[in-house]
Amino acid sequence: MVDAVQVAQWLGKLRQGTLSETDLKQALHRLKQGRESSTGQRLLYLQTYTSDLESPVLGMSIVEDGKVNDGPDDPDDWPYQTVLEAMSDGWRIVKFPELVLGYLNPEFGGMNWEFILEK
């Protein structure tokens, strides 16, 4: 099924003027197949302000169709603003943040808090 990540990517492409007929044909193909983008694993990396699931997302990237993608250019267009939102959309956490990193560098900005999720 088409999900928030894909819609967010198309929105970003639309705003940049790079959304193409091919993108929409691929979406239609996926919908007809009734399955997600590929049979491969999809990974979602979310870096957050704190280790809290409701903490604002500060950074993201997504791995799908054999490619690593930055996601939409404008953070307001990112598919999820918290990890909890991603979980609600069917993403499952496969790795929680390494808490020890917070002790090594407790100050904000170090991008220590990272969740890795999969579909």
Add this chain to the structure above:
Amino acid sequence: MRKSALTGETYDCKPTLKDQQVVDLCRNGYLMLDGVVPGEVNRRVVEFLDKHDGPEPVEILKEDWFVDAVIKNPRGAGAVRSLLGKDFALPTQVANHRVHCPKPATNWHQDAGSMITPRLDYLQVFYYPQAVTREMGPTEILPGSHLHQRSGGYLSRLRSLKDSVPTVSSPGTIFLTVYSIWHRRSASTVTEIRNNLKYNYWRTVEPCRDWDTDPDFNFSWPTNEFPPFSVRTAQMLAWLCGEDWQHTGGQSWPCFVSMAYDSDQPGLPEGLRRDRKG
């Protein structure tokens, strides 16, 4: 000041930065000076780089017109003078990140040789001779990241960062950075050549607060903003001012508050106080 092995010519000029700009440089790790190099010089630089299109066009440092207008640019060098003190050493190397767009983004990284320290003994400076739009893949930087030591391997997994700043600029923009700031080339989508010259200046004297100072400037009571005026930021500012570090924790400087008070904040270094009681 220990004698270093600096070999470059030294230079002095009028410092141009005000107290707030120095505070912001310590906090952000960079300072943009948009469009400060004259258009004629920018065009000449682009022509020069078309003929010397390698990654390190050091020949340009032998061109007086370039050194006078760019390396000794009154605004650029004035900012360097403010931060590195008088008689700073001029660049002896220059790199050109000349990109044949379109290109994908590079990984986030700190440049090799980064040291995380409150000392500011050198600056990494970038110069765009041409206008750089978002589509041309400007250097993207993360404000406040200059105080966080991270290996390239650690940073390379990062991609889109919410608080990053693309250095979209007018022609002739110079931007100064604390060397260790996290940065990357952002993705470009147009077909064009983008030049980005990069070089270092070096301190030769002990630090002191001799920029364009205001005796009534209130260093106390930083507010809660991004990036934060952290303890490490305050250490860098105190070092630049030649002040002893007197942080005592709790609500002492640089603990943030919701609004600035007129009194001096406990823990503010002696030379930065205005002797006002709360």
